[in-house]
Amino acid sequence: MTTARETVSAGVATRHRDVTLVDLLDRLLAGGVVIEGDITLAAADVDLVALDLRVLISSIDKLASR
């Protein structure tokens, strides 16, 4: 752990941590290390999940901007 990181998380960072679920899902579904697991989300699966989630997005957006 570095002091720099502590400063960041104590200061500017935490104030902007009020992240919508949508933002999180975008990252989790599209990003991260892709390594062959015994079971992994195939690209097609990811698309399906994304599709399901889009249905929710407008309501989440409304919540987030309340």
Add this chain to the structure above:
Amino acid sequence: MGGERWYVYGIVDGSCPPELAEHPARLVARDGVAAVARLVAADDFDEQNLPDRLHDVDWVTQLAVEHSEVLDRLREQATVLPMRICTVYRSEERLREMLSAEAPRLVRVLAHLRGRSEWGVKVFSVRPPTLPEREATRGDGTPGAGAAYLLARQRERDQIAEADQLLDHACDELHELLCAAAVAGRANPPQRRELLNGVYLVEDQLAEEFGRLAREPGERYAALGLEQTLTGPWPAYNFVPDHAEATT
């Protein structure tokens, strides 16, 4: 089927592993790297059931939030390589085999990300932009009603095009500015009402400066009806190379 599987959240440096405290996740180490992993019920994560589970929005949401919380806690102590959600192994041995096979790449990426975090900047158009007033040209030649209508339509189209250009330009400018202040930056495809969906890998020591830059266009942006949001620090979801041969 029953049984258990190993769900992997992320990868950390095996030589100075973080404390996992009370979380059920534990470290599985091999060849200088360690997976942060948890035993999960095989019923949730086998090939037959997983596709169904993925259509259960509550289930996916819960998994995503948990995945992210584990990584956030780790990020406070160590450099973390976030795994894509739902990477699962049948046994601890299979997990160790993966670590062994991927260790050189993982060590390299961990070194690249050390002391750096991902930040997200999104720009939204929340109001039509205020454009500078243009002199109307149509009054001059006293055109007929039809011509006046066409002229008005043309002006409207020009204004929309002009506004679009201004907005694009403002977003491009901000993105370039942020890229220059970051180790790396990328504009992801905008979602929904976004005009910019930028992600940036930033030195932690420069995070405050980066945050200032991301917020600075506030007044200029307001005139254009733009609003921007800054999120982070995130684990570097968008900055892990896809393949072993990818550049560092």
